[in-house]
Structure formats: C-alpha cells, structure tokens
C-alpha cells in the first residue's frame with residue numbers, strides 16, 4: 289500500500305470526535321500541526337502532501353486560477369499502472385474481449401479499440417480514486433480497500449461491479465504472538481489492556497490512515513498512535529516501532545513469517561477488485577452510462593461463465609418430457625434455467641425416430657463430477673464437457689442496481 293513516506297501521525301480519538309471535519313479529511317492539509325486548547329487533547333498531525341486528496345486540475349488563465357476541470361469529450365477509464373492489480377486487470381479486460389492497446393509500457397494513455405471514445409489512463413490505484421473524485425476520470429478499477437481508504441465514503445463514487453474476482457484480501461489488525469500479546473486474541477481484549485494510556489498509546493503502523501483511526505474509534509480503542517510507511521509493515525513490531533499493524537492480508541504468510549497473528553473482530557474490510565464510477569460522470573458526461581453498461585455486461589458475462597461448464601450427454605428415453613423428469617430429479621442437473629433437451633433422430637424401419645435425446649446443461653465447476661455421476665446414474669452416456677466463455681442474461685442485476693442507485 290503506497291503511503292506517505294516516513295510520516296508519523298499521532299491522534300487521539302476524543303479530539304477527532306470534537307473535530308469531525310478533521311476526522312473526515314485526515315489527508316487534506318499538506319502539512320498541519322495542531323494542538324487543542326485542552327491539555328487532554330494534545331495532537332500532532334503531520335501529513336505529507338503525497339497523501340493529499342488532489343483537487344481538480346487548475347488552469348491558470350491570465351494569473352487567475354480556474355478551478356473547473358478541463359473540458360473533454362472522451363470517456364476516461366483509470367487502470368492500475370503497477371502492483372499486483374495491474375496485470376490481473378489487463379487479463380480480465382482481455383478475457384472480456386476488451387484488450388487494452390498500449391503503444392509502449394511507459395506510455396500512460398492507451399485505448400480499448402472495441403469501445404470508441406474511451407481513453408484508458410494508467411495510474412496508481414490511490415490516484416485513480418482521487419481522480420474519480422476530482423472529475424479527471426469517469427470509471428476506474430481498484431481494490432475495494434483503496435476505494436474505501438481514498439474515497440472516504442464519498443457520495444460521488446458508485447460501485448458498478450463489486451466482485452471482479454481477483455485481488456482478494458482483507459484489511460486486518462495484527463499483533464505479535466509473543467510478549468504482552470501472548471494471550472490477547474480479540475480487539476476487545478486489545479482495547480482492555482491496561483498498558484494503553486494517553487501518554488503511552490497503542491502504536492499502530494498502517495498505510496490506511498483514514499480507515500485505521502475510524503476503525504479504532506468505532507471499536508473503543510481510545511489511546512492509539514499511528515505511524516505509516518510505504519511497505520513491509522510487518523517488520524514494525526519486531527523493530528520496536530509499533531505494537532500492532534493494520535495491513536492487507538491474503539494468504540497470511542507474511543504475518544506468519546513475522547510472528548504476528550490476526551485477532552477476532554480485527555477485520556476492517558474484505559476486499560477484491562471493483563469497477564467504480566463517478567456519479568457526476570454517469571449523470572452528466574455523454575456516453576458514460578452506455579459505456580459503463582457495455583463494460584459491466586461483458587464483465588458479468590465472463591465472470592458468470594467462469595465458474596461453469598457446458599455438459600452435453602445422450603440419454604435413452606421415450607419422450608423429451610420423460611427425459612426431463614429424470615434429469616430434474618437430480619439436484620446437480622437443473623442447469624441455468626433448466627435442461628435443453630433435443631431428440632436425436634435415427635432411421636428405424638424406414639422412418640426417422642428418436643430413441644435418444646441430447647441434453648445440454650450448465651454445471652458449476654465445483655459440482656462437475658457430482659453432475660457426471662448423477663447423469664450416468666439416470667442413463668446418460670457420451671458425456672461431453674467444455675468450458676463456457678460467456679453467459680449473457682436478459683439484463684444484469686448489477687445494471688438494475690446501478691440505475692436504482694442513480695434514481696434512473
């Protein structure tokens with residue numbers, strides 16, 4: 289998680305409760321040092337400008353600053369320029385027949401020829417969220433963690449697809465397995481430890497300087513000090529820099545290798561890649577709604593198909609209805625809407641007659657072998673299995689949800 293460099297931020301929750309605007313925008317100032325008049329709430333809050341939520345681009349016209357974003361007619365999609373999300377995102381688009389054409393890997397603008405008037409901009413995930421907020425991007429693909437951290441609950445950001453099936457991880461608190469934490473196994477127990485006072489707060493290392501304080505406050509952890517670094521946060525407790533960390537966990541290997549453990553109630557959020565849009569763009573920019581619909585449909589069709597196989601088999605029977613009865617009596621053979629059954633004709637006594645029926649069903653990958661066994665048990669033979677590429681439904685439920693959210 290990219291974050292401000294070697295920045296130390298200390299804050300105490302009561303002060304944030306008194307200053308909601310500060311709590312809502314911990315990144316806003318490029319460098320602030322504040323202290324409350326009450327001695328109970330002494331706060332140091334220093335954030336580097338790279339944590340800042342960037343404003344709209346400013347055009348300087350005759351010495352006057354014009355805060356309006358530059359006019360443009362192209363639709364802009366932000367994709368991660370680096371990190372683990374970058375290649376998985378390009379792979380997803382390719383699987384949806386939306387290959388990105390980039391002239392050179394160092395060029396940050398590219399095209400998806402299948403969709404006219406769409407510009408792809410490669411950006412850091414945090415910047416994608418900032419630029420959606422500032423109106424410089426219309427659509428973006430980022431991890432839900434990044435969206436939550438940098439979007440800070442903004443009403444202008446709307447999730448179009450919430451489960452793109454990669455980048456799965458969770459944002460979770462971890463503490464050492466040893467020392468004073470040996471018997472601490474939940475957030476509640478951590479909060480109740482007598483060690484944490486205003487003079488000696490629980491020190492948490494995290495790149496999530498918005499979600500971190502919010503979660504601690506919501507979970508009754510009053511005396512907390514945060515520090516942040518650009519990566520390898522798991523080293524902080526052993527180095528004596530922090531008592532706990534709040535970072536992304538996927539396999540858990542990094543925690544394990546650094547003698548750290550997750551605790552009950554310590555998961556701030558579950559994350560995976562999401563497609564997000566600026567509401568303002570959806571409402572106001574020509575073509576954004578249609579382009580969003582097309583991308584969403586292609587994503588849905590591909591992701592739905594990914595978990596499924598097409599199964600074709602022959603089955604002896606007296607009629608299509610009789611074969612259907614047999615198939616529908618098996619729990620794993622109902623298909624998407626039901627089995628497709630077609631007669632297989634052969635010539636008998638000079639006449640075309642159907643003793644066999646070809647059945648075609650979609651089967652979830654997980655249930656594949658069970659389905660084959662059930663098919664055989666009811667007389668199926670010559671079972672052919674092939675992967676499914678796309679499943680297009682009448683309309684995707686996510687599109688209806690989006691229109692609902694937009695009040696359209």
Ligand SMILES: Nc1ncnc2c1ncn2[C@@H]1O[C@H](COP(=O)(O)OP(=O)(O)OP(=O)(O)O)[C@@H](O)[C@H]1O
Nearest residue numbers: 289290371372373431433434455456457536538559
């Ligand atoms: N271990 C992980 N397993 C799965 N997904 C992860 C993991 N770590 C991060 N992610 C997801 O990938 C996104 C990008 O993380 P990644 O570490 O690749 O880039 P970054 O942190 O922005 O860059 P860098 O770590 O190089 O500074 C995260 O926001 C999260 O959604």
Ligand SMILES: O=P(O)(O)OC[C@H]1O[C@H](OP(=O)(O)OP(=O)(O)O)[C@H](O)[C@@H]1O
Nearest residue numbers: 289519520535536537538539540541542
């Ligand atoms: O649970 P695991 O599968 O071990 O993955 C968790 C690690 O992955 C991410 O780090 P990343 O690899 O991005 O390195 P970074 O710290 O340099 O960002 C995250 O910040 C954790 O450190």
Ligand SMILES: [Mg+2]
Nearest residue numbers: 289290371519
């Ligand atoms: Mg990382």
